[in-house]
Every structure is written in structure tokens, then in C-alpha cells.
Amino acid sequence: MYDFTYAKPANIADAVKTLAADAEAKALAGGMTFIPVLKQRLNKPSTVVDLSALGLNYIKLEGGKLIVGAMTPHGTVAASPEVKKALPALAELAGNIGDRQVRYRGTIGGSLANNDPSACYPAAVLALGATIKTNTRTIAADDYFQGMFTTALNPDEIITEVHFPLPEKAAYAKFANPASRYAMVGVFVAKFASGVRVAITGAGQNGVFRHAAFEAALSKSFTPDALNGITTPVDEMNADIHGSAPYRAHLVGVMAKRAVAAAG
Amino acid sequence: MVVDGIGASVKRKEDLRFLSGRGNYVDDMNRPGQAYGHFLRSDVPHGKLNKVDISAALKKPGVIAIYTGDDFAAVGGVPCGWQIHSKDGSPMVEPRHPVLAAGKVRHVGDPIALVVAETKQQAKDAAEAIILDIESLPAVANLTAALAPNAALVHDEAKGNICFDWHIGDKAAVEAGFAKAHKIVRLDLTNNRLVPNAMEPRAAIGDYDVSSGEYTLYTTSQNPHVIRLLMGAFVLGIPEHKLRVVAPDVGGGFGSKIFHYAEEAALTWAAAKVKRPIKWTADRTEAFITDAHGRDHISVAELALDAEGHFLALKVDTQANMGAYLSTFAPSVPTYLSATLLAGVYKTAAIYAEVKAVFTNTVPVDAYRGAGRPEATFLLERIVDVAAREMNMDRVEIRKKNFIPKDAFPYQTPIALQYDSGDYLATFDGALKAADYAGFEARRKAAAAKGKLRGIGISTYVEACGIAPSAVAGALGARAGLYEVANIRVHPTGSVTVFTGAHSHGQGHETTFAQLVSEQLGVPHDMIDIVHGDTGKVPFGMGTYGSRSLSVGGSAMVKAMDKIIDKGKKIAAHLMEADVHDIEFKDGKFSVVGTDKAKSFGEIALTAYVPHNYPIEELEPGLEETAFYDPKNFTYPGGCHICEVEIDPDTGVTQVINFTAVDDVGRVINPMIVEGQVQGGVAQGIGQALLEHAIYDESGQLLSGSMMDYTMPRADNIPNIFVGTETTLCTHNPLGSKGVGEVGAIGSPPAVINAVVDALRDYGVRHVDMPATAAKIWSLIDANQPKMAAE
Amino acid sequence: MAQISLTVNGKTVSADVESRTLLVEMLRDKLHLTGTHVGCDTSQCGACVVQVNGMSVKACTMLAVQAEGAKVLTIEGLVNEDGSLHPMQEMFREHHALQCGYCTPGMVMSAIDLVNSHPEGLTEEQIRHGLEGNLCRCTGYHNIVKAIAAAWPIMHNKVPMAAE
Structure with a gap:
């Protein structure tokens, strides 16, 4: 790891100021991806701005929405009675990110800011049509994800909250990479009165994406069988040593059916 | 009566320190004045090393010294400990393996420079300031590429990248067998390349005492005396009395810590130059590209059978990847540790095997748990299953026959x-019964009802442990003896210190060996210490690998204790004024047969050290004996493993449901430890069969170069593992023990793959190469429409 | 260099660390608590697991400065003053759940957290799943799973610990 200056601001304004003052400053949330990246010397920040003292670790239900503070760890989301009741699919998803140790420290804000193409949270945020609240604005999920490791965030912008609309039904089905246990294919389905949204993580070449064909079919009939015969374009899939593009495309279908079945 | 001697599941002595965080691994050690070493390594698979410019790096903060290949021009290369001769009688091609790359880099990870600095981070920082001029050359990243016509050469002197082209067996007899065969079954198979991944990464501290001229190397080794021999004699020219090698607690080895590595020599050498201790600890990422890998064979096997299914002849043609340089025992693995095991448990009349060893631009490949025997067993047990199917015979029957x-x-x-x-039938029947083989079809049906493909696989095996005797090993190419050494020091009060040349890095020697001593000398466990891993303390030794510690090292202890008892009898005879032939030693007491006269072991020990009333004319004082034990033959553990899997046809994921191992490992000293050894080996075998694969891309980059991409078995990949034993004794060592360290990793992979192929029987799948990953199985399912009707 | 203060195994300690110093490096190199090990550099193996404020964390994926003011418990701190072991340590010994000992401290620390988090009980499947952050290359996990199952009732006061 290269050395850096460590800053732990006590409020959002100071954090933004520190980030804005230095183009090489980087924010540290849970650090579950960022610290390994630093260890591999793949990133050389001048200042690391620790966001843990900003008071962003909370969960609340407000105005028919589930609001999760950006620095809320996965384990907290997974164990939260509010989340389990209002949006159990999200608790389930959070409870299967990484391992127990990662879930104590990794945060929803960190996951979304990083937008790893095999992270789980982006699938939930996109499928649920959540909004991402930052220190300056709110961003719709459909506008937020802009390809792998790329988001709508400005360099000195900090995610503060994620607002989740509450669906009638939802579920997440993950096929884990056998080695890393990240999502090789993760499918989140969410049924609203207005229709069904489906988001896929892990599989696509450009990070998380919505599956229009699945959404159309499931909006007509929210059953696993509704997905029969609907394929996923192979040429948009990732391929690596763990799975070919056709395999991933196939798994997208399998996991989508499983998610629909789990959503009930 | 000894209650915690041979046969008792004594809790381990070593556990208290490990469980309380007081183990003493190399990276836990720090020497006064210690500096830190960091190796700059090639990220180019194959290249001409035009220039290594260290001038800017030398000016970086904290830098003490930087060494490159030029500095090591005058010392020896890293040696190979086993020489194979090709069919034509010529010795294997044995290119120089420089400590630091000289002229060329030959694999990703090849060390180019050693940076010594005040801190680890400073050493890393400085390494980034070294300017390399490497002209990239075409690389050969796998066996097929290396053997292609006009392939790039890893070493100019190895034409066609061939290290040796060896054979064994009676070719004419095999051809005769094939000529009269009813059926010939052919199978092409790959034994997948693995990364050992002991949980403790390698580490070393080189130290030099200016006043005495003594070098000390602290290193993560399975065999410190072998390292002293190889590094002292062949690389650095340091005589034994000026070189001490210490291997303290070592966090797993599985073969990968047998070998002498370049880092050990570089650090030891540099410590004398900078006159300070230098410590280096590998990162896991570094381990992936520097620890010797395992397996990586491609074979074509042909089995000739008569009409009744008897095996008439077996012919095997193997290509074995050596990597970029010859690691310590690499040439022995595909040859004498593998091809010689191709009879397995079967009375096949004629066998002939050819092995081409091949250089590639990859990390050196050497022994990994099982070393050659898993490759032979996989080949044999797969072709037997294929033969059974193609002969329309039952898998059980063809084996029994x-x-x-x-x-x-x-x-x-x-x-x-x-x-x-x-007694192969005993382990076979024992396993079939323990696995409820007879009830399997009901379980297959039950699984099918919930949409899963269930399969069962059987594997039988015999392996060879404790390579011996030394004269034979030497004739086969070993450049060292393969005996073991024990020194038993009985202290004046009757406590015992055992100095053994075997090395424990998870095997629990401190417990098992104490049980031997307790049994034979009648001394309680808390009066016994086992010392290993320090050439400054242990007289000599060849270390721990090839499941040899008990059968060879333990036998040396028995021999040394025999000498102790013999001497004790003489002392006792003197004290009790009896004839030495009338002295009996039992349960820790020397007694005069037929009388109630007796002396305790402690009394005899005290007399030996306080020889006031002592036969001083005939006997030296003291009670300490050393034995070198050179076995008469290998030992041959064998057994049967049965695996039951379920495949999810939608995803291709295989889950191992049940695993049964019934092994004959000879006399068992500690059943608890034996079970643990088998379970650990089986988990590695399941890992090889389903998950693990070191994959290089065509250019020579390791794609599975971290635990993010190399699939290590986790708790939820492994089932409960039933371990049973059926014992026949080894006939030629005093313990009757055969060895247990590797049986799990040898017997299990074919059991798993046989189960996978069985599960896929309706899909017309004849063979699946390891690892049978979910992606691979799904593509087989996808490509093969179910042939339900045909079955 | 920054000086940080924290509680480690019940004792207040302070250490001079760089911003880039990892918690595990501070524990091992500054405080000489070498029971916490490093087995990988990608947060996969769990050899470095310690407890921070009662939660198991990978000490290789946390900066030392992030532990300012925290309560850290390492494998060394599990041993009682009289030298007796924590029930999890005892059950690891009883069930031969360790061989080379390298993964053991992290495994024990994770296992304790797993058991503490499941007062309602733990199935074998939950134990195996709950160990996804810890790798062991020696045991095949069989005996680790047994040891954790055996520690659960002791830690939840369902049965007295068997006398040795």
C-alpha cells in the first residue's frame, strides 16, 4: 500500500470539502473492496476520507419507502426487523453478500459508489427503482449505473441515503462465483402495481442491467413459466475462466425463474 | 500398562499453543537488527532481460542494498535432487536455475532483483523504482504449445522443450497383450494443474553471525536438513557446520515446502553481505506465482481386456509439465512416483508407460500431496470405469475380478x-458396506424426484510411501539417501527428548511420536518432548513428505529406543547383579525374570548419569542413542473411496453428498489423527476434482492467480467424510505402519469423477476432465440431449 | 505516523502507525500479538479474523487508524488468566479441529461470532455456510464443524463443559 493522509471528518460538509480540495483524495466507506485495492497498489490516493463518522448508519421507514443510510453495513440490513418486514428480499440479499466479516463492515453506499459489476446491491437498487440521495441531489437508479465501476457520481459527491420503494413482491437469486463468492449471476425481480422490474448483476459486460424481455413477460404473468423460451443475448454477457457467455446467459434465465419462484 | 500409547486417540500436545495464538511460525519471528527483503519479479512470461537499472531505486528511502542476477553469477544454481535418464540413456536436460534471473526471465514470478530495506513497505517502494528492460519473447504456456513444431524454446539446450523422454515396463509384453485382446479401451485425460496453497505463505529469514561466520536460515520447510544440504553444498558453498536451518512451526506444506527455493538462497547470501538479518514473507499473490504447482499431466491410456474382463495389458503415454525450471523432486513425480503405480490394486499382466517431461513458461511443477500417485490412480480408476461400461460389466465386479x-x-x-x-477386497467390501452401495439406486430415484442427478463413484488405490531403500532410490536417480534419523536423549531424571529428522507441519508428530515413546519406554507423555525442525539440534534427517514420517521416522525412533533399552538392561543387570539375558523391560521397568527385583526406567537413567555404581569398564555413562533407519522397501497403503454426488442440471453445480474412505494404512498409532489426515486429503481431492485449477492463458499469464479466481474448497463444498480402516501390517518395518498423509488426496479424485460421470449417464457422457466445474458440467448437459431411452 | 489508542484484549494500548498500516500489521508487528495470521491478500482466507467491538472482522482489511478507540479481541485474549481456554478453543482441541494451526486463530474467532449470533441454534448447514469467510487446507472442515456444533451448547449454557 502507498501511504496517504487519513482524514475522518465528523460531518458531510467537511467530508465533501476534503474530497473537493484534492483530486487525488478518495472516500473510504466499509473498505471491503477499497482496502484490498490499496493493498495491491492499484490505487494511489493522497488522502483517504473515512466516512464512518458522518452519522449515516441507519434504517428507517418513511413515506412508504425504506430508507437506508449509506454507511449501513450489509449485516445490519440483513438483521434489521424493519427491512425483514418491509423488504425481505433486500435483507436476504444483504445477508448473502461476501461473508460474515465482510457484512459487518461493507456498506450499501460503498457498494453503490464502487459499482463492481459483480456486486449484489446494484441489482436490488436498479430492480426496485430506488433513488440514490447524495449530498447535492437525488439520482434515479436508472440514471445512476453507467457501466462497470462507473456511476453518475461526481468525484466529490457522497451518497447519503438510498430510498427503496416497497414492491408487492420481490426476491433475489444469486449464483455465486465459486472462488470469490461474488455474484457470477444475480437476478433481482420486483413486482409493483405498475409492472415488474428485473435487474441482472454479475453477468453483463457493462455491469448491472435491466432485462426488458423478462420484465415484459413477468408483467403479464408473474410466474417462472412466463420466462420459458425467453433468452438473454449471449453477446452482451461476460466470459471468464469461471463461465462462458452462453453459460451466463443460461444462468440468467435459471436465476430469474428461481427469483420469481422465491418471490411467490 | 500404557493408556495413551499406540492405538489411543490422544489429544494433541501441540494444540494448546496453536489454539492460544502462541505458535511460532517464521513470520512470527524477528531477529535483532532485522531488515526486510522484497523480490521484484517478472510480469513477463518469457523475455530477454536486457537491463536491470537499480540506480534510482538505490536512492529511495530506507534502501540498504539491491541485488540482481549478476550478483549471483558466481554461486550455484538452484539444484534438482532427482536425475532421470531418457530411453536412449542420456541424462535429462538440466538447465541452470539461477537464484535471480540471469539473461532471461522464464515465467511470471521469476525473481529479478532482491531489494533490502529497513521496512517491508520501503523495500516495495524501492522495487517500483527499478527500471527493467525486458524484450518479450514468444512463450509456451502449456504442454501442447511447448510440444508444437517450432515452439519457442524455454531453454535453448532443451530441444523441443523436452527435459527427458523416459519409459518403463515391458513394451513387447504389452503389445502381445493387446494383440490377443477382446477389447481395447482408450481414454485421453488431463490431470489438472493445482496450486498447493498451504494456508501459511512461505517466509524466510536469512541471518549471518559476523563473529562466528555462521549462517542461519529460518524457513517454512518440511525438511530443514535437505535445505541445508541443497543450499549449502550446491548453491552457496557453505559447509554444514557453518549453516543452520530452522523450520519452526510451519503452517501446512502438502509438498510445496519440500523444495529448496531461490528466495532462501538469496536471503541467506544477502544477509552476509549486509551483515544483518533479512526477512521476507510472501504475499498470497506472490505464492501463486512462486510456490511449485502440482500435477499438470496429459495422458493417453489404453487398457486391453479379455472377453471376461480381465486386464491383459495397460499402455500409458504421459506428457508432464515441469514448468520453467526443474524444482527439487520434479523429475521423480511423473516417473517413479506415478508410472510405477499403474498396476494399482490389479493383477494386470503387462504394463508399459512413456513419460515426456516438458519445459514451459510457467511456475515449476513438483510434488503436491500424493505426488504422482494421484495421477496414476486417476488414470487407472477412470479407465476401469470406462472399461466396465464398454464391456457392459458392473463396476464392482470388474474390480473384484x-x-x-x-x-x-x-x-x-x-x-x-x-x-x-x-487386502484390497477387505477395504473394498468395507467401503461398499459403509457407503450403503447396495441402497444407492433408491437414493438416485429420490434425487431424480426432486430434479437432481445423483451418481455414485468408486475408486480403489494402492500407493507407495517412504521411498526406499536409499540404494534403490539412488539407482532410480535420487541424489540423496532416504533414510530417517532419530536421537533419543534420556535425561538423568528419566524424562525424554526425542530429536527427529521428520518435520511436523500439521501432522501432529509431537503427539504421535510421544505415543511411540510412551508405549516403548513406559514414560508418561508429560515427560516426553519431540524436537524437530532445527539442524542445530537434530543430528540429521530427510524430513517429511511422501507419508514417510511414521513408517521411516517412527521406525528410526523404535530402533534408537531398542538401543536405549539394550543399554538400560546392561545397567539394570549390573545394579541387580543378574545376567543381562535375564533382564526384561516392560511397562517402564527393568526386572529380573522370575524374581520381584526391578528398577524403574528413571532409576536406570539416573544411574547412567550418576555412575557411582556402574559397569564403567564395559559401558559409557549417559543414556542417549541415535539410529539411522533405512527401510527395505516402500510401504503400500491402499484402500477404497466411494463418493456420492448430486448435480443440479439447471446450473451444473455438483454437490458431494457423501464420502466414504476405507483405507489400509498399516498400524494406526493415533486414530483421531489418522481420521483427520484422511479427511484433509479427501477435501483436497474433492477440490482437485470439482473446483481447483491453475489456468494460464496462451501468453503465459496465470489467470487463476489469487483466491478470488482459484477456487479453494470451503466448508460448504465438502461433506462429512466417513473414515474407516482395514489393517494389514507392513511386513518390513518394526511398526507395521504404512503412512496416511496422502491417501485421502490419492483415492478421492477418481471417486468423485466416477460419481459425476455416473450422475450424467443419461447424457451419454463418457469422461469429464477435472475440475468438473459447474460451467463444464452444464455445457456437457447442454450439448448432450438426454438419452433416457437408450439406457 | 499517527498515534492511536485502543483496547486490545482488555488492556489499553497505544501505537505509532502509518495511515496505511493495517490492523493486522499493528497487532503483529507493534503489539507482538502474532497469533493473528495473514494467509492471503484478497480478504478470502480469514486467518486474520479478530473481534472489533464484538464483531468478527478481517484484520487485513481494516486500517489500524480505523480501530482508534475500539475494543479489539484476539486469539491471545480468549485465554483466561489461569491459562484455561475458551469453550471454542477447548472444543477445537477435543475434536481435532486443527492440524497445522495456521488458520486456527481466525477460524476460532469466526466460530465464536457465529455461535454468539445464533442463540436459537445452529444446523450443520448453517455452520458450513457460516464459515464461508475462513479457509482451512488441512482438516477438510469435518472436525471444525463438529467442534463448533459441540461448542454451541456450552456457550449458550445448555450443557456444562465436560471436565478434562
Whole structure:
């Protein structure tokens, strides 16, 4: 790891100021991806701005929405009675990110800011049509994800909250990479009165994406069988040593059916 | 009566320190004035090393010294400990393996420079300031590429990248067998390349005492005396009395810590230059590209059978990847540790094997748990299953029909080895029963009802442990003896310190060996210490690998204790004024036969050290004996493993549901430890069969270069593992023990793959190469429409 | 260099660390608590697991400065003053759940957290799943799973610990 200056601001304004003052400053949330990246010397920040003292670790239900503070760890989301009741699919998803140790420290804000193409949270945020609240604005999920490791965030912008609309039904089905246990294919389905949204993580070449064909079919009939015969374009899939593009495309279908079945 | 001697599941002595965080691994150690070393490594698979410019790096903060290949021009190369001769009698091509790359880099990870600095981070920082001029050359990243016509050469002197082209067995007899065959079954298979991944990464501290001229190397080794020999004699030219090698607690080895590595020599050498201790600890990422890998064979096997399914002849043609340089025991693995095992448990009449060893631009490949025997067993047990299917025979019956019967021992195989003992039917029947093989079809149906493909696989095996005797090993190419050494020091009060040349890095020697001593000398466990891993303390030794510690090292202890008892009897005879032939030693007491006169072991020990009333004219004082034990033969553990899997046809994911191992490991000293050894080996075998694969891309980059991409077995990949034993004793060592360290990793992979192929029987799948990953199985399912009707 | 203060195994300690110093490096190199090990550099193996404020964390994926003011418990701190072991340590010994000992401290620390988090009980499947952050290359996990199952009732006061 290269050395850096460590800053732990006590409020959002100071954090933004520190980030804005230095183009090489980087924010540290849970650090579950960022610290390994630093260890591999793949990133050389001048200042690391620790966001843990900003008071962003909370969960609340407000105005028919589930609001999760950006620095809320996965384990907290997974164990939260509010989340389990209002949006159990999200608790389930959070409870299967990484391992127990990662879930104590990794945060929803960190996951979304990083937008790893095999992270789980982006699938939930996109499928649920959540909004991402930052220190300056709110961003719709459909506008937020802009390809792998790329988001709508400005360099000195900090995610503060994620607002989740509450669906009638939802579920997440993950096929884990056998080695890393990240999502090789993760499918989140969410049924609203207005229709069904489906988001896929892990599989696509450009990070998380919505599956229009699945959404159309499931909006007509929210059953696993509704997905029969609907394929996923192979040429948009990732391929690596763990799975070919056709395999991933196939798994997208399998996991989508499983998610629909789990959503009930 | 000894209650915690041979046969008792004594809790381990070593556990208290490990469980309380007081183990002493190399990276836990720090020497006064210690500096830190960091190796700059090639990220180019194959290249001409034009220039290494260290001038800017030398000016970086904290830098003490930087060394490159030029600095090591005058010292020896990293040696190979086993020489194979090709068919034509020529010795293997043995290119120089420089400590630091000289002229060329030959694999990703090849060390180019050693940076010594005040801190680890400073050493890393400085390494980034070294400017490399490497002209990239075409690389050969796998066996097929290396053997292609006009392939790039890893070493100019190895034409066609061939290290040796060896054979064994009676080719004419095999051809005769094929000529009269009813059926010939052919199978092409790959034994997948693995990364050992002991949980403790390698580490070393080189130290030099300016006043005495003594070097000390602290290193993560399975065999410190072998390192002293190889590094002292062949690389650095340091005589034994000026070189001490210490291997303290070592966090797993599985073979990968047998070998002498370049880092050890570089650090030891540099410590004398900078006159300070230098410590280096590998990162896991570094381990992936520097620890010797395992397996990586491609074979074509052909089995000739008569109409009744008897095995007439077996022919095997293997290509074995050596990597970029010859690691310590690499040439022995595909040859004498593998091809000689191709008889397995079967009375195949004729066998012939050819092995081409091949250089590639990859990390050196050497022994990994099982070393050659898993490759032979996988090949044999797969082709037997394929043969059964193609002969329309039952998998159980074809095996039974061909087993070497228990009354045939000692059994001379057609391929060099003579098995001393075994009862293959006993382990086979034991495993079939324990696994409820008979009830399997009901379980298959139940699984099918919930949409899963269930399969069962059987594997039988015999392996060879404790390579011996030294004279034979030498004739086969070993450049060292393969005996073991024990020194038993009885202290004046009767406590005992045992100095053993074997090394424990998870095997629990401190417990098992104490049980031996307790049993034979009648001394309680808390009066016994086992010392290993320090050439400054232990007289000599060859270390721990090839499941040899008990059968060879333990036998040396028995021999040394025999000498102790013999001497004790003489002292006792003197004290009790009896004839030495009338002295009996039992349960820790020397007594005069037929009388109630007796002296305790402690009394005799005290007399030996306080020889006031002592036969001083005939006997030296003291009670300490050393034995070198050179076995008469290998030992031959064998057994049967049965695996049951379920495949999810939608995803291709295989889950191992049940695993049963029934092994014959000879006399068992500590059943708890034996079970643990088998379970650990089986988990590695399941890992090889389903998950693990070191994959290089065409250019020579390791794609599975971290635990993010190399699939290590986790708790939820492994089932409960039933371990049973059926014992026949080794006939030629005093303990009757055969060895247990590797059986799990040898027997299990074919059991798993046989189960996978069985599960896929309706899909017309004849063979699946390892690892049978979900992606691979799904593509087989996807490509093969179910052939339900045909079955 | 920054000086940080924290509680480690019940004792207040302070250490001079760089911003880039990892918690595990501070524990091992500054405080000489070498029971916490490093087995990988990608947060996969769990050899470095310690407890921070009662939660198991990978000490290789946390900066030392992030532990300012925290309560850290390492494997060394599990041993009682009289030298007796924590029930999890005892059950690891009883069930031969360790071989080379390298993964053991992290495994024990994770296992304790797993058991503490499941007062309602733990199935074998939950134990195996709950160990996804810890790798062991020696045991095949069989005996680790047994040891954790055996520690659960002791830690939840369902049965007295068997006398040795």
C-alpha cells in the first residue's frame, strides 16, 4: 500500500470539502473492496476520507419507502426487523453478500459508489427503482449505473441515503462465483402495481442491467413459466475462466425463474 | 500398562499453543537488527532481460542494498535432487536455475532483483523504482504449445522443450497383450494443474553471525536438513557446520515446502553481505506465482481386456509439465512416483508407460500431496470405469475380478514395485458396506424426484510411501539417501527428548511420536518432548513428505529406543547383579525374570548419569542413542473411496453428498489423527476434482492467480467424510505402519469423477476432465440431449 | 505516523502507525500479538479474523487508524488468566479441529461470532455456510464443524463443559 493522509471528518460538509480540495483524495466507506485495492497498489490516493463518522448508519421507514443510510453495513440490513418486514428480499440479499466479516463492515453506499459489476446491491437498487440521495441531489437508479465501476457520481459527491420503494413482491437469486463468492449471476425481480422490474448483476459486460424481455413477460404473468423460451443475448454477457457467455446467459434465465419462484 | 500409547486417540500436545495464538511460525519471528527483503519479479512470461537499472531505486528511502542476477553469477544454481535418464540413456536436460534471473526471465514470478530495506513497505517502494528492460519473447504456456513444431524454446539446450523422454515396463509384453485382446479401451485425460496453497505463505529469514561466520536460515520447510544440504553444498558453498536451518512451526506444506527455493538462497547470501538479518514473507499473490504447482499431466491410456474382463495389458503415454525450471523432486513425480503405480490394486499382466517431461513458461511443477500417485490412480480408476461400461460389466465386479488377492503378497507387479502386504477386497467390501452401495439406486430415484442427478463413484488405490531403500532410490536417480534419523536423549531424571529428522507441519508428530515413546519406554507423555525442525539440534534427517514420517521416522525412533533399552538392561543387570539375558523391560521397568527385583526406567537413567555404581569398564555413562533407519522397501497403503454426488442440471453445480474412505494404512498409532489426515486429503481431492485449477492463458499469464479466481474448497463444498480402516501390517518395518498423509488426496479424485460421470449417464457422457466445474458440467448437459431411452 | 489508542484484549494500548498500516500489521508487528495470521491478500482466507467491538472482522482489511478507540479481541485474549481456554478453543482441541494451526486463530474467532449470533441454534448447514469467510487446507472442515456444533451448547449454557 502507498501511504496517504487519513482524514475522518465528523460531518458531510467537511467530508465533501476534503474530497473537493484534492483530486487525488478518495472516500473510504466499509473498505471491503477499497482496502484490498490499496493493498495491491492499484490505487494511489493522497488522502483517504473515512466516512464512518458522518452519522449515516441507519434504517428507517418513511413515506412508504425504506430508507437506508449509506454507511449501513450489509449485516445490519440483513438483521434489521424493519427491512425483514418491509423488504425481505433486500435483507436476504444483504445477508448473502461476501461473508460474515465482510457484512459487518461493507456498506450499501460503498457498494453503490464502487459499482463492481459483480456486486449484489446494484441489482436490488436498479430492480426496485430506488433513488440514490447524495449530498447535492437525488439520482434515479436508472440514471445512476453507467457501466462497470462507473456511476453518475461526481468525484466529490457522497451518497447519503438510498430510498427503496416497497414492491408487492420481490426476491433475489444469486449464483455465486465459486472462488470469490461474488455474484457470477444475480437476478433481482420486483413486482409493483405498475409492472415488474428485473435487474441482472454479475453477468453483463457493462455491469448491472435491466432485462426488458423478462420484465415484459413477468408483467403479464408473474410466474417462472412466463420466462420459458425467453433468452438473454449471449453477446452482451461476460466470459471468464469461471463461465462462458452462453453459460451466463443460461444462468440468467435459471436465476430469474428461481427469483420469481422465491418471490411467490 | 500404557493408556495413551499406540492405538489411543490422544489429544494433541501441540494444540494448546496453536489454539492460544502462541505458535511460532517464521513470520512470527524477528531477529535483532532485522531488515526486510522484497523480490521484484517478472510480469513477463518469457523475455530477454536486457537491463536491470537499480540506480534510482538505490536512492529511495530506507534502501540498504539491491541485488540482481549478476550478483549471483558466481554461486550455484538452484539444484534438482532427482536425475532421470531418457530411453536412449542420456541424462535429462538440466538447465541452470539461477537464484535471480540471469539473461532471461522464464515465467511470471521469476525473481529479478532482491531489494533490502529497513521496512517491508520501503523495500516495495524501492522495487517500483527499478527500471527493467525486458524484450518479450514468444512463450509456451502449456504442454501442447511447448510440444508444437517450432515452439519457442524455454531453454535453448532443451530441444523441443523436452527435459527427458523416459519409459518403463515391458513394451513387447504389452503389445502381445493387446494383440490377443477382446477389447481395447482408450481414454485421453488431463490431470489438472493445482496450486498447493498451504494456508501459511512461505517466509524466510536469512541471518549471518559476523563473529562466528555462521549462517542461519529460518524457513517454512518440511525438511530443514535437505535445505541445508541443497543450499549449502550446491548453491552457496557453505559447509554444514557453518549453516543452520530452522523450520519452526510451519503452517501446512502438502509438498510445496519440500523444495529448496531461490528466495532462501538469496536471503541467506544477502544477509552476509549486509551483515544483518533479512526477512521476507510472501504475499498470497506472490505464492501463486512462486510456490511449485502440482500435477499438470496429459495422458493417453489404453487398457486391453479379455472377453471376461480381465486386464491383459495397460499402455500409458504421459506428457508432464515441469514448468520453467526443474524444482527439487520434479523429475521423480511423473516417473517413479506415478508410472510405477499403474498396476494399482490389479493383477494386470503387462504394463508399459512413456513419460515426456516438458519445459514451459510457467511456475515449476513438483510434488503436491500424493505426488504422482494421484495421477496414476486417476488414470487407472477412470479407465476401469470406462472399461466396465464398454464391456457392459458392473463396476464392482470388474474390480473384484482383477484385484490382487490377499494371498498373493508379497506381490511383484510388472512395473518395478513389490507390494509387501494388503487386502484390497477387505477395504473394498468395507467401503461398499459403509457407503450403503447396495441402497444407492433408491437414493438416485429420490434425487431424480426432486430434479437432481445423483451418481455414485468408486475408486480403489494402492500407493507407495517412504521411498526406499536409499540404494534403490539412488539407482532410480535420487541424489540423496532416504533414510530417517532419530536421537533419543534420556535425561538423568528419566524424562525424554526425542530429536527427529521428520518435520511436523500439521501432522501432529509431537503427539504421535510421544505415543511411540510412551508405549516403548513406559514414560508418561508429560515427560516426553519431540524436537524437530532445527539442524542445530537434530543430528540429521530427510524430513517429511511422501507419508514417510511414521513408517521411516517412527521406525528410526523404535530402533534408537531398542538401543536405549539394550543399554538400560546392561545397567539394570549390573545394579541387580543378574545376567543381562535375564533382564526384561516392560511397562517402564527393568526386572529380573522370575524374581520381584526391578528398577524403574528413571532409576536406570539416573544411574547412567550418576555412575557411582556402574559397569564403567564395559559401558559409557549417559543414556542417549541415535539410529539411522533405512527401510527395505516402500510401504503400500491402499484402500477404497466411494463418493456420492448430486448435480443440479439447471446450473451444473455438483454437490458431494457423501464420502466414504476405507483405507489400509498399516498400524494406526493415533486414530483421531489418522481420521483427520484422511479427511484433509479427501477435501483436497474433492477440490482437485470439482473446483481447483491453475489456468494460464496462451501468453503465459496465470489467470487463476489469487483466491478470488482459484477456487479453494470451503466448508460448504465438502461433506462429512466417513473414515474407516482395514489393517494389514507392513511386513518390513518394526511398526507395521504404512503412512496416511496422502491417501485421502490419492483415492478421492477418481471417486468423485466416477460419481459425476455416473450422475450424467443419461447424457451419454463418457469422461469429464477435472475440475468438473459447474460451467463444464452444464455445457456437457447442454450439448448432450438426454438419452433416457437408450439406457 | 499517527498515534492511536485502543483496547486490545482488555488492556489499553497505544501505537505509532502509518495511515496505511493495517490492523493486522499493528497487532503483529507493534503489539507482538502474532497469533493473528495473514494467509492471503484478497480478504478470502480469514486467518486474520479478530473481534472489533464484538464483531468478527478481517484484520487485513481494516486500517489500524480505523480501530482508534475500539475494543479489539484476539486469539491471545480468549485465554483466561489461569491459562484455561475458551469453550471454542477447548472444543477445537477435543475434536481435532486443527492440524497445522495456521488458520486456527481466525477460524476460532469466526466460530465464536457465529455461535454468539445464533442463540436459537445452529444446523450443520448453517455452520458450513457460516464459515464461508475462513479457509482451512488441512482438516477438510469435518472436525471444525463438529467442534463448533459441540461448542454451541456450552456457550449458550445448555450443557456444562465436560471436565478434562
